[in-house]
Amino acid sequence: MQPLPPPAAQPGTPPMDPVVAVLDRALRSLAAPGGDLVGHANRIGAMLWSPPRIVVVGRLKAGKSTLVNALIGAPVAETAALEATNVVTVYHDGAPSRAEVVGHDGTRRAVPIDLRSGAPVEISPVDTAYVDRYLPSAAIRDLTLIDTPGLATLTVANADTTRRALIDGFAQTKDASVDADAAVFLFDSTPRADEVAFLRELGFTPLNTLGVLSRADGFGEGAFGTRDPIEHAHEHARRLADQLAGQVLTVLPVAGLLSESARTGRVTEADARALAALSGIEGWDLYRVLSADDPAPMTAPQRDRILDLLGEYGAVNGRAAAAQGAHALAGWLDHVSGLPVLQSVLHNNIGAFAAVHRARRILAELDTLASSHPDRDHIRAVTQQARTDPAMNPVLLLQALRSMLATDPHSPVTAELTRTLQARTDAERVGLPPGAGWDQVRGATADRIAWVQRQAITTRSAAEDAALTALTVAYNLQRLRLGG
Ligand SMILES: Nc1nc2c(ncn2[C@@H]2O[C@H](COP(=O)(O)OP(=O)(O)O)[C@@H](O)[C@H]2O)c(=O)[nH]1
Ligand SMILES: [Mg+2]
Structure with missing residues (x-):
């Protein structure tokens, strides 16, 4: 043992x-x-x-598998214009590269992997709860990623597959559940109410749900519009983050395709040269090269490959970087894709919260x-x-938050719980900026205790009662910590 x-x-x-x-x-x-x-x-x-497990959910073709590939740095999840992913796949760091199919009864079976695509072959979605896919990759050493089929789409069966693996699996057969700690939720404009409801049903809270405005490179009017689509996507994401404040931690714009091409090593020197040759071609002429039957000075296969790898946005805006070579082009692609920011939020905010x-x-x-x-x-x-143990206070706060989200999501107590749980410092916990002085933090902590006491006089439910108890403990612990 x-x-x-x-x-x-x-x-x-x-x-x-x-x-x-x-x-x-x-x-x-x-x-x-x-x-x-x-x-x-x-x-x-x-x-x-075990490392935090992050499930990627969203509608069909939202770019989930592309994002998973970019995060792993290898083209392991199948992506396609048609539906490519029809089973839930859990990606772990591990050698040798292999796949195991887990049945609804928890039984496991090794399956061969298609050496060309890296995908497991011969999987019957009907008999599969999920697939455990192991591959040696430092990128998933501290973070396990879970790719899912589209949800709430024309393929209702896929929403069922995701639901079964994430909820029913947990309730019925522990072995057949993928037990995710956090969700990355992809949408391309505004998430639908039924999709948000689906996440609640899966047991995720605003603290472990990260919104992603996907395909940011094609946002708004796209590459040939009057505004830079990625900038436009940033602005829209900020607005959505405010709108969805009670539902997601934040919303980040991401162009997964650009990062996937950069990080999986698909962008070659030949691609960079072909793209750099378009320097100086602007406006309508550039549009013609990227869409005409004869795309001189490129060949049609060159042009098609560039569009596959970089999309229109990458082709139009990546030319200056391409002139510096494939390495510079890949660096530019990764930067504008927004993936480094997403990764840091996954590691610092979402990952750190997994234990709770x-x-x-x-x-x-x-x-x-x-x-x-x-x-x-x-x-x-x-x-x-x-x-x-007093150190388990965040666990009680989270339990209280779950009940409040279910019974009274708009109560000020719900907002108070969310802020307290999200806080990384004593100052943040009481709603002050990170640089606030000791005196100020102490004063604000006393204010919060008084506020909780006032709320307690008019408690409306058992859930609120439990929440106020947990908040009292949280603020009193902070008062003790601050001393004086
Ligand atoms: N332009 C662009 N295309 C993308 C992006 N992400 C994914 N795609 C494309 O959208 C299609 C569906 O992507 P996929 O990752 O399979 O979506 P999934 O069904 O959510 O897993 C593929 O053809 C991808 O190349 C992106 O950020 N930008
Ligand atoms: Mg997919």
Whole structure:
């Protein structure tokens, strides 16, 4: 039997997240009596220690698989103008490159991989809960990515596939569930209400849902319009972020195709040369080259390849970078694609929050174990101690937020919970800018405590009551931390 992983407090590693630390301690105590409890602690520990799992959802052809390829840096997810993805696929870092099909009953079966496309062959969507795809890639070492078929589209069956793998799977057969910690939600103009509802149904909150305005390179009037489409997409994304404030963490414009071409090494020196040859051709003449049967000074196959790799936007605006060679062109493509920003939000905001989301699942596992194991008193004591540890306050806040979103999403208490959970600093937690002084933060913390007390007089529901209790603990902990 494998021992538990060592505590993360090794020299040079960042300090352990407080929630992770509490759960880690709980699992070590769980294993202490030995016997089969060691195995249980390891099994549950795997939920705690595996990288955050991020599911990519959105309508058919929104650009999900393209984005997954760009993030992985390899063309592993099939992309096409037609529907290419019809099963949920979980991408993990691992060697050798292989695929396992997981059935609805949790059984696993290795399947061969098509060496040319990298896709698993012979998969029957009907019998498949999801596919575990392993490939050696540093890009997914700290982040597991999950590609899904389109949702709420003409292919209702695909929305069902996603729903089954993400919700029913979790409720019915733990092994057949992909247990996502966060969602990247792609849409190309404004998300539809039914799509947002679908995400709620999947159990995601505004804290772990990142909106992506996809295909930003074709936004608005496109490459030949009067405005730069990517700039236009940035402006629209900011507006959407305000509009969807209660639904998503933020909205980022992304042109996945540009980054996919750059990061998967598809852009060659020959492409850069062909594109640079269009320097100096402007307006209608440029439009003709990119659309006419005879695209001189390019050949038709050259032009088609450029459009496949870079789209019209990349072809029109990438010419200056192309003149500096393929490396400069790839760097420019990646930069304008918005992918580096997306990646940093995934790692810093969404990834860091995964432990809080997992805590609920881990505590539920411990409860289940307690109900069936002869050593139930020990397991209950361990679970109780973890639950009541002050460091677990974010877990209570999140639980409260979920209930409030379900019962009273527009209550000021819901907004208060969201801000408190999102905050990275004491200042932010009480609504102050990051540079606020100690005195100010202390004063604002006292104000928040007074506000919560006032709200408590007129509590409207059990959910609000629980939320106010969790907020009181959060602000009192902060007051203690600030001292004075
Ligand atoms: N111009 C442009 N095309 C894109 C972008 N992302 C995806 N596409 C294209 O849109 C089509 C569908 O993309 P795909 O990733 O398979 O969508 P999915 O169904 O959501 O997985 C493909 O032909 C892609 O090349 C983008 O950012 N810009
Ligand atoms: Mg796809």
